[in-house]
Amino acid sequence: MNDMPSALHAHLGYWLRIVSNAVSHSFARKVEAEGVTVAEWVFLRMLHDVDRTAPTLLAERMGMTKGAITKLADRLVEKELVERKANPDDRRAQTLALTPAGRALVPRLAALADRNDAAFFETLEPRERVEMERLLRKIVSTHGLTGLATD
Numbered sequence: 001m002n003d004m005p006s007a008l009h010a011h012l013g014y015w016l017r018i019v020s021n022a023v024s025h026s027f028a029r030k031v032e033a034e035g036v037t038v039a040e041w042v043f044l045r046m047l048h049d050v051d052r053t054a055p056t057l058l059a060e061r062m063g064m065t066k067g068a069i070t071k072l073a074d075r076l077v078e079k080e081l082v083e084r085k086a087n088p089d090d091r092r093a094q095t096l097a098l099t100p101a102g103r104a105l106v107p108r109l110a111a112l113a114d115r116n117d118a119a120f121f122e123t124l125e126p127r128e129r130v131e132m133e134r135l136l137r138k139i140v141s142t143h144g145l146t147g148l149a150t151d
Contacts, residue, residue: 052097
């Protein structure tokens, strides 16, 4: 019987964590230089796809609580990137939308994300990148992983 624990480097999770941390931290520094956090970027990007939405729907799409969405919205309203308005169908409810400044910022941040991905994954051949994405999506699907990476 072998009582030796498996080597740290023998775990795929170890390698995934190294890559994930490097990619995430690099991107975080880039978006923070633009005045937003990664969570705020994800919020802005999700809001970009809709004209106006209720905070509860955004919370559902992002896999976050309504309280967390409210805090993110508060910060983005303060930064004048998001606006709140009364819901015309229900005066007690509010909707969220990007301001013109927020709408202009999203493509710049998306370009940062694209360049960050390119910098880390350019070492892969195109077919390897496609295969890597396929395998990661398979793991996500098999385990029912949900939510968005916001940190």
